[in-house]
Amino acid sequence: MDIKKKKLLEAAGWRVGSTDDFLSLTDEEAAYIDLKITLSKKVRQCRERENLTQTQLAECLKSSQSRVAKIEAGDPSVSVDLLIRSLFALGVTKSELAKMLVSQ
């Protein structure tokens, strides 16, 4: 059993029991989940750096506090689109985004 992949899924909020789905997680699926986790952590980091509450960031995004909470929790219902739009709303540039990907 691949512990790394299991931790990826669990951290992302997926229910990982003893299902066969988990075992067949491909590299690209793992990379995708890994990316989402990375980005979600960065959103929280950037928001706290700007001293914003989740509610305030939600206003910038024209979203809701509960969705921002899900963004930062790496909830499976949150798309990479929303994660990246959140970072852009926090003033992150494309090259800063690139750095975020390599610096874990």
Next chain:
Amino acid sequence: MDIKKKKLLEAAGWRVGSTDDFLSLTDEEAAYIDLKITLSKKVRQCRERENLTQTQLAECLKSSQSRVAKIEAGDPSVSVDLLIRSLFALGVTKSELAKMLVSQ
């Protein structure tokens, strides 16, 4: 945002920089569209480098040729999620993805 104007410009192969004035986009909207254009170009680049047809890539993605065409055309109906999953399916790593963002 005006989806029709966006699509018009995309079909015409618009460049970043002129989009701001023409569509009066916010910085974050411009950054988001710029990112999508960058990624869509990279998908085509990577696919051709691998000597795959759109149909073959579609098989890897469990999608369809027509959607791959839309991915590479930067169609507004295509999410960043799908763009990035396409790149991962083409074997691109997270750090390579990061380089793509800065090298344009």
Next chain:
DNA sequence: TTGATATATGTCATATTTGACATATATTTT
């Protein structure tokens, strides 16, 4: 402790994205 504020979680109707299909148009091969 209490109250105030911030964050987390669950649900759901609506909105957006999706693969699939038909078909048009290039592009290449013979």
Next chain:
DNA sequence: AAAATATATGTCAAATATGACATATATCAA
């Protein structure tokens, strides 16, 4: 040239993501 192959475009039902809401649980100051 035609035939074969590749790519583009439009449409649509189904799948997925979304904001909004209720409410639970922290966190912190008075």
